[in-house]
Amino acid sequence: MKWQDQYSVNHPLMDQQHKQLFEILNQLEGHILKEEALDYFLETLEQLSDFAWEHFKAEETILEELKIEGLQDHMDKHQSFKKKIMAMTQSFFKQPDLKQVEEAYSFLSHWLVDHILEEDMKYKM
Numbered sequence: 001m002k003w004q005d006q007y008s009v010n011h012p013l014m015d016q017q018h019k020q021l022f023e024i025l026n027q028l029e030g031h032i033l034k035e036e037a038l039d040y041f042l043e044t045l046e047q048l049s050d051f052a053w054e055h056f057k058a059e060e061t062i063l064e065e066l067k068i069e070g071l072q073d074h075m076d077k078h079q080s081f082k083k084k085i086m087a088m089t090q091s092f093f094k095q096p097d098l099k100q101v102e103e104a105y106s107f108l109s110h111w112l113v114d115h116i117l118e119e120d121m122k123y124k125m
């Protein structure tokens with residue numbers, strides 16, 4: 001995943017956190033390419049969920065302060081992302097395999113880009 005200027009919401013902290021999320025997913029991609037993803041997947045998911053939680057909380061506070069419309073809807077999307085990560089963690093625990101990791105990477109990377117472009121852009125300054 002490569003960061004592009006069009007992903008910027010013109011908010012330094014939010015851009016920085018979004019870049020950090022890219023970084024975590026790039027790490028995951030690196031593990032897949034080096035065929036060591038099975039060893040690192042749970043660790044990466046934990047890191048991603050911890051950081052995503054922190055980011056969502058900060059972002060929701062900003063949305064509230066700016067009185068951006070559709071806050072609840074945006075929060076619901078964050079919530080379903082959290083649930084998705086939990087479901088991925090559980091299913092990997094039950095049956096760890098590489099296909100799951102690759103599908104997870106594909107889902108997470110698309111989700112992040114789509115979410116930034118479709119939802120987060122609504123608070124772009």
Ligand SMILES: [Fe+2]
Pocket residue numbers: 059074078115119120
């Ligand atoms: Fe968001």
Ligand SMILES: [Fe+2]
Pocket residue numbers: 018055059116120
């Ligand atoms: Fe965001």
